[in-house]
Amino acid sequence: MSEADEQPAATATGREIWIEKYRPQTLDDIHGQSEIVERLQSYIAQDDVPHLLFSGPAGVGKTTAATAIAREIYGEDNWRGNFLELNASDQRGIDVVRDRIKGFARSSFGGDFRIVFLDESDSLTDDAQAALRRTMEQFSDNTRFILSCNYSSKIIDPIQSRCAVFRFSPLSDEAVGGMVREIASAESIEVTDAGVDALVYAADGDMRRAINSLQAAATTGA
Ligand SMILES: Nc1ncnc2c1ncn2[C@@H]1O[C@H](COP(=O)(O)OP(=O)(O)OP(=O)(O)O)[C@@H](O)[C@H]1O
Ligand SMILES: [Mg+2]
Numbered sequence: 001m002s003e004a005d006e007q008p009a010a011t012a013t014g015r016e017i018w019i020e021k022y023r024p025q026t027l028d029d030i031h032g033q034s035e036i037v038e039r040l041q042s043y044i045a046q047d048d049v050p051h052l053l054f055s056g057p058a059g060v061g062k063t064t065a066a067t068a069i070a071r072e073i074y075g076e077d078n079w080r081g082n083f084l085e086l087n088a089s090d091q092r093g094i095d096v097v098r099d100r101i102k103g104f105a106r107s108s109f110g111g112d113f114r115i116v117f118l119d120e121s122d123s124l125t126d127d128a129q130a131a132l133r134r135t136m137e138q139f140s141d142n143t144r145f146i147l148s149c150n151y152s153s154k155i156i157d158p159i160q161s162r163c164a165v166f167r168f169s170p171l172s173d174e175a176v177g178g179m180v181r182e183i184a185s186a187e188s189i190e191v192t193d194a195g196v197d198a199l200v201y202a203a204d205g206d207m208r209r210a211i212n213s214l215q216a217a218a219t220t221g222a
């Protein structure tokens with residue numbers, strides 16, 4: 001699902017979307033996924049970030065981790081200019097994706113590398129992945145790729161072997177419940193333990209779903 005499809009109906013009321021308002025800005029703010037967060041932080045601390053492959057179900061922090069990495073490397077003012085987000089399922093095909101990567105990777109800038117974040121990379125056919133692999137090789141000097149997918153088994157081996165692979169898990173009930181309580185408190189909403197439990201149960205490890213349900217309940221006063 002592209003980020004554009006994820007906006008819940010609350011926009012109609014002119015209210016800010018909580019999944020964006022409360023999207024963690026730093027790796028430290030990510031709930032759960034602690035082993036992944038620690039390894040990513042150590043890459044940044046050592047100034048040695050490899051290509052990354054993030055796999056796992058929806059709403060568990062893959063896109064969030066990618067943008068947090070960019071924020072930490074480039075800072076709040078500069079990260080957007082050094083971070084290209086593309087969707088691999090772009091209907092116009094891999095050639096358009098490749099051309100945009102080329103244009104981005106070639107344009108001059110001050111740092112060591114820029115980041116290309118390629119969402120839904122498991123939607124690429126094997127042929128398109130082979131083309132992507134060549135593009136990755138071509139621009140490895142000044143570009144780091146972060147590929148996101150639901151199923152790493154759909155990514156061809158030559159790409160997997162060029163990436164550090166991170167398998168994101170569905171979030172624990174504690175992680176989801178903790179975030180729901182934090183947001184409820186920040187928004188001055190009273191939630192009962194049973195209410196939190198019900199949201200956590202329905203979310204089934206998907207933080208996006210939990211936050212959207214909380215916002216929907218708060219909007220309708222349910
Ligand atoms: N681990 C987490 N800690 C805190 N908030 C999270 C976490 N994971 C997801 N969220 C919340 O859910 C929203 C969606 O998360 P994100 O975009 O990272 O999902 P994703 O794993 O990339 O899912 P998809 O496979 O659908 O792209 C975020 O904006 C954030 O509000
Ligand atoms: Mg995502």
